[in-house]
Amino acid sequence: MADATATDFDVIVYGATGYTGRLVAEYIAGAYPEGVRWAMAGRSLTKLEEVRREMGIGTHVPLVTADADDPASLRALCRRTAVVITTVGPYQLYGNDLVAACAETGTAYVDLCGEPGWMRRMIDAHHEAAKASGARIVFSCGFDSIPFDLGVLTLQEAAIARFGRPVPRVKCRVRTMKGGFSGGTAASLKATMAAAVKDPSLIPLLASPFALTPGHSGPHQPTGLIPEYDTTIGAWVAPFVMAPINTKNVHRTNFLLGQRYGDDFAYDEMVVTGLGDLGKAAAEALAKINPFADNKGPKPGEGPTKEERETGHYDVLFAGLMPDGTRIDAVVTGDRDPGYGSTSKMLAESALCLVRDVKGEGGVWTPGALMGPELRKRLVDNAGMTFTAS
Structure with missing residues (x-):
């Protein structure tokens, strides 16, 4: 060192x-x-x-x-x-x-x-x-992946203090987020997709929530890929674009900490789109959008103005569920746009x-x-x- x-x-x-x-x-x-x-x-x-x-x-x-x-x-x-x-x-x-x-x-x-x-x-x-x-x-x-990595850690610390054990099921729900993703994030995703086309053996790795835990896998994980009505929070939710990396980091943290979150730990991330028919329609529309599909976003080296960075923010809920349905929550917030500030x-x-x-x-x-x-x-x-x- x-x-x-x-x-x-x-x-x-x-x-x-x-x-x-x-x-x-x-x-x-x-x-x-x-x-x-x-x-x-x-x-x-x-x-x-x-x-x-x-x-x-x-x-x-x-x-x-x-x-x-x-x-x-x-x-x-x-x-x-x-x-x-x-x-x-x-x-x-x-x-x-x-x-x-x-x-x-x-x-x-x-x-x-x-x-x-x-x-x-x-x-x-x-x-x-x-x-x-x-x-x-x-x-x-x-932003990938500290709010999510430390959010789960904060929730599990509270669960262990309250219940004497970690919660086996954690639902991460992004409630608000103002501000875009960086040009570097878009470039990284495109480079990852190009690598997978060149080397198809990468595809199972990219799809696995346990890709970063060599020699270890856990229980079946929720995919978070389909819009749904989440009864835990009483709102519609849609796929979250950062989930494929964040979930892998959260599982690696559990792995490195000797399964402190439990061998039965299950975790997913989704975006809250709202209530009723409007929330459902928004979730279905969001699920069809690829934010990196065109070249309209910032290029690597580009980004928002200082005012846009400083008026950005985010609020992320972590709902932890015990087997009997008892719930414990954690919340992470940030006072700047997630991708830059x-x-x-x-x-x-x-x-x-x-x-x-x-x-x-x-x-x-x-x-x-x-x-x-x-x-x-x-x-x-x-x-x-x-x-x-x-």
């Missing part, structure tokens, strides 16, 4: 000239003007200097050049920092050598990955090497949590399994999120 006191930096933001990378850099500069040793990294020194100047970040923040096509430059970057934040995706196209470099050098790693096929390849290729070096590699440290804060705080709050052995982790309560406290204190259970 890289020792923060023995490195030049606590954190390096790799991809700092891109849209999301700039947001991460802006957040660290504003929220931590002192006390964090950090640097901005990317392929072009000229571009880094331009972006640093445009953002009003002082020259006291160093610049580091590294290129996804140059493994030696990535290893050199890793040796200088305790944690690497990377926003350079799609990760299946640009992330292989950086994960390998972190696993080799013992450097901690956080990203925004929502690409389960690639994540499983990285687990298979580097988990043991990361354990040996002490590298703590943590995927999916943004909130995600950039989550990513930065995850990196700082690894520097300041948690140690833990090396390996490929989830946010919930490695950082859990410590990260949740950071997000409540600093990142405009709430986690409540009742």
